[in-house]
Amino acid sequence: MLEHLRFTGSALELLDQRLLPATERWVVCRTAEDVAHAITDMVVRGAPAIGVAAACGLALAAARGDDLERATEVLLASRPTAVNLRWAIERLRAVHRGAMADEARRIHDEDIAINQAIGDCGAALLPEGARVYHHCNTGTLATGGWGTALGIVRSAHRDGRLAHVWVGETRPYLQGARLTAYELLVERIPCTLIADSVAASLMAAGRVDAVLVGCDRVAANGDTANKIGTLGLAVLAAHYGVPFYVAMPLSTLDARCPTGAQIPIEERDAAEVRGHRDLVWAADVPVFNPAFDVTPAALITAWVTEAGLWQPSPDAT
């Protein structure tokens, strides 16, 4: 399995996701501050992966005898809106200093186990020889390991049920092209990269057996916020009769949020759409760059969790 996060007790080594797939460089963090910088600078990304990294960061501070209040503060500030980060830090603060390294390892192991359970549950839904469509990056790189929607791909591949993965490039930030394609190539899982707008042709031609996506937040009624582009794929899948599965760690369910209308949508920088890295192909033009969209529950075939399939509660809708 691809590795991207190694915790030795005195250091946290992170595969630098900003340079993938061209360069495999490891960033070595020895303090909580180092880890906070790595999170802020996007060396590591993906909510579950950030949670694991932050836990390791606090454990580093504990092992060094550093001030834990200060380390907590620095780590919480590194990505203020990440729910998993706060959860992981709080879990570490509940144990004594000497037990923190073990607790960080436990959080990492548990995240991998959750993803493997999601993967196995989802893989059982796929037909033999499945050709699946995957959006964004939901893999090892975004989690402790194995991945959520890409965990379903990994489980299906391991079980011999998977024929092929269509990798949507996922403009504007290109997580599919840069990260998912990299993961699949490393593990020799058969895949083909496409522009996002090719999805309709593939479904029309009967070349997709299921769409697999992750989620950033699921409301009580099942409305699902995920990477921009998810809603369009769900409408296409419904039109062409293709099952549409959301891989959902139970931690992503927000029971206090009644519907998708209450989920705020982050807008990101125009530069992501005007070009990539140093290359600019559309200067000056106004840009609308929402990071997520909300897919109504009615367009979703099933939510796949570590505890089996989830269904929205009837009184929530």
Place this chain on the structure above:
Amino acid sequence: MLEHLRFTGSALELLDQRLLPATERWVVCRTAEDVAHAITDMVVRGAPAIGVAAACGLALAAARGDDLERATEVLLASRPTAVNLRWAIERLRAVHRGAMADEARRIHDEDIAINQAIGDCGAALLPEGARVYHHCNTGTLATGGWGTALGIVRSAHRDGRLAHVWVGETRPYLQGARLTAYELLVERIPCTLIADSVAASLMAAGRVDAVLVGCDRVAANGDTANKIGTLGLAVLAAHYGVPFYVAMPLSTLDARCPTGAQIPIEERDAAEVRGHRDLVWAADVPVFNPAFDVTPAALITAWVTEAGLWQPSPDAT
């Protein structure tokens, strides 16, 4: 109006579309060979624009006293599958050498008039204060001038009916981001650039009153081949009840092609998807890069031509 093609009788000056929007450089062609190179190298693109350029190229050869057989051959070979190119060349060969420059100018003027007729017809379909979604580049740069689907935008803007244009970037070749955004900025038509996958959110939020696209080939039953991504937009528009209009010069109708199933789809180079220009973000991964898709007639609200709205003949479907 934006200019991109100037014919002086002794030279054809072309705005170099490869460098837009960063640089406005004009390429000066003095021979048929110069024009053929400009077409092959994508200095000029878009079927109607190529037809006009080729006519001017042959007129240059005529004015210089060059061998017209050889000039015809070189121009026809510059983009072998372009229907408008062959049609324009044949039209020039039907007049005598001394009349060729005038005939080339006439072809150019006629193309602009056709586009303006399409624009005026389409604009009348839009509501007051229309917010339209446009895909690819179908504007002045792709035609003799004014544009087809973007001609509808121009006519609506001139008539004060247009509030806003959503510019789909049109991966992988980014004709929307590079060319359509440039044209609209030059003419101060209000617009916003988005990743293609934002279209679903916009329609779901009721922020699109009509989708406007061009076409590369329309079958007798109305099935419409156009830039990849068109089919997905048509499915979304149908789902959300948004009118979906195809701007179609009558020259694009292929009456001998019964349905979309008979339209071959060109596949282009993997490099277009793996990166842009010299920047590569996804080396090695297999790529599927179809240039076009086919939208079934049932998903199209109307075809807008220079002679009014067109409807597929009942016996063709």
